[in-house]
Amino acid sequence: MRPLRPRGGAADAASTRRALLEAGTAVFAERGFKGATAELIARRAGVNKAMINYHFRTKKGLYQAILTETLAALFTRLRAVRVDGRPAPEQLREFIAAFGDRAREHPAFPSMILREVLSGGEHLDRAIFGRMSAVFGLVRDIVAQGTREGSFRKVDPLLTHLSIVGALLFFFGSEPFRARVLAEVPIAKRAPRAESFVAHMQEAVTRGLAPDAPARRKR
Amino acid sequence: MRPLRPRGGAADAASTRRALLEAGTAVFAERGFKGATAELIARRAGVNKAMINYHFRTKKGLYQAILTETLAALFTRLRAVRVDGRPAPEQLREFIAAFGDRAREHPAFPSMILREVLSGGEHLDRAIFGRMSAVFGLVRDIVAQGTREGSFRKVDPLLTHLSIVGALLFFFGSEPFRARVLAEVPIAKRAPRAESFVAHMQEAVTRGLAPDAPARRKR
DNA sequence: GTCTATAGGCTGATAGAC
DNA sequence: GTCTATCAGCCTATAGAC
Secondary structure: OOOOOOOOOOOHEEEEEEHHHHHHHHHHHHHHHHOOOOOHHHHHHOOOHHHHHHHHHHHHHHHHHHHHHHHHHHHHHHHHOOOEEEEEEHHHHHHHHHHHHHHHHHHOOOHHHHHHOOOOOOOOHHHHHHHHHHHHHHHOOOHHHHHHOOOOOOOOOOHHHHHHHHHHHHHHHOOHHHHHHHHHHOOOOOOOOOOHHHHHHHHHHHHHHHHOOOOOOOO | OOOOOOOOOOOHHHHHHHHHHHHHHHHHHHHHHHHHHHHHHHHHHOOOHHHHHHHOOOOHHHHHHHHHHHHHHHHHHHHHHHHHOOOHHHHHHHHHHHHHHHHHOOOHHHHHHHHHHHHHOOOOHHHHHHHHHHHHHHHHHHHHHHHOOOOOOOOHHHHHHHHHHHHHHHHHHHHHHHHHHHHOOOOOOOOOHHHHHHHHHHHHHHHHHOOOOOOOOOO
16 A cells, blocks of 8 residues: 655666556556556556556556566476476475465465456467466476376376466465455454465375375375 | 347346346456446346346446355355265365356356455455355365364365365366467367366365375275 | 646446336 | 436546656
């Protein structure tokens, strides 16, 4: 709610751009593309409304710039889990943890991606599409490695990817909703923490993919 | 795209109402609350735009009526999995299957719920909140029963609920997006079918929750 | 680069005839 | 109950001063 770039920050073009990217991420995540007005984004960024059009041509231009940047950062972070050739279950645990890390650093990204997916990819260009399939490629490769190693049973990599990423996006995207529900209907003692969910997913997923024969080390 | 209520249907008040509820579900799911214009909904329903205000007072009134009806139907269907006291893993499999059934009968509901959750529950009243926590209550009870029976390890019921429902909502809500991605970037041979995903989730979840000691019957 | 003022388009809701 | 016509509000984008 409070504007970014208080009196401390240098008011040059680069910082205006950055303030708009950050404010845009938050407002698009909360309200969707249509619901996020230029006025709202500009106010939160602490810059003039017309700066959106100057720096990004249109509101959609700002939106796409944010999505491109967000997905690039996500993919870079996720790709790192494959670099050293550890066992597949460890890599999958790392994948889940890395996803959680990105979501904590950038709380608005799951909501933005989820909204975009729900719209059928209304605002996506080919480059963004490519980044998204690249994320699937990581999971597919980890699953294939695990099957080869005997640490995973034979599962469909796409279904596996959709269930993991779907659960993660939902958890992090629904945080504001859960906060509100818990305030009105005390369903649990306190709001679940992100690390708890990451740990839960790591356990549930690696156990869920483990082969029938108990041919894997415990602990 | 094609309007509901072709020349065959009786044009009385009840059928106008129903046509608006159905058309509204589809349009709200595709475009969100803001993106769904009264004009668009009315055209798809094959009725006059002003009928939205006559029958539901406002666009928001129509939206809430749809959500209330949708969630009531979902809860009724899901609650049935608890009636006879079968083992918890079977009940959880049934829960997942029932969720999939509802999504196939009503393809727009996961998208609508997901969008509403992402907005933090912008348009929800207390009754709808109650229905949502009731769904969690089902999962919580199944998990508690499974832990008691020894068929599940000790897991957090809320985290379990969020991961299951999140994955299901995402899968069914992202169907149009996946269709588009598969058309542009051939990631898999063909689009995954709903039944395959349901089966995948049933296996992954029950295996993921199984206790460490192999003290349960196989097959 | 940034700001003010405004044009131009779209949308939800209603008044009033039938 | 349904339809046509219309109005008032809001929102994106731009022109033009600085």
